[in-house]
Amino acid sequence: DVKVTQSSRYLVKRTGEKVFLECVQDMDHENMFWYRQDPGLGLRLIYFSYDVKMKEKGDIPEGYSVSREKKERFSLILESASTNQTSMYLCAEAGAGGFHEQFFGPGTRLTVL
């Protein structure tokens, strides 16, 4: 079975803090994704990576950066957290071939005070 793990299920941070969200997959897959999920807006793509050290901006990259030093790990970084970044963050992974289906982690609910 595909397993995607995220470092925290719930996280509370203060405005201005640097925040790291980590995601690990065990399928040796090339593609990894970070989304944020907000009520009424569905899932919006923040960043994705199709290989180690490669990254591409998604639809809403402002205020975020990412790091992928190893194939299995994809980190989302909030350089200076703001209250409008309070959200559910979902990590996903997908193989290079196949039909593009993505497999998701359990999510991290981040609250920025």
Added chain:
Amino acid sequence: AQSVTQLGSHVSVSEGALVLLRCNYSSSVPPYLFWYVQYPNQGLQLLLKYTSAATLVKGINGFEAEFKKSETSFHLTKPSAHMSDAAEYFCAVSEGFQKLVFGTGTRLLVSP
């Protein structure tokens, strides 16, 4: 760019009734289409996928979806709702680089 429209942010049914969740997509090429389910405080789980092999796709938990090219639709159905089906459902269409574009979701409420 691809897009997905899910009609109805909330759908309410009684236990045992038919479930119908609507999804329309726009795509310039033959698409791959997906339905995902999200239970409270969990990630998304793949319900089923359309990959052009068959227009009627069966998924887990008794759900199925029919691809209709002429209507650009991929509606999700289940003949008889169960209380455990209460969740949020997302339709998605594939884009380049293994990317998916998601709809805004439909919350299914099931009453006894």
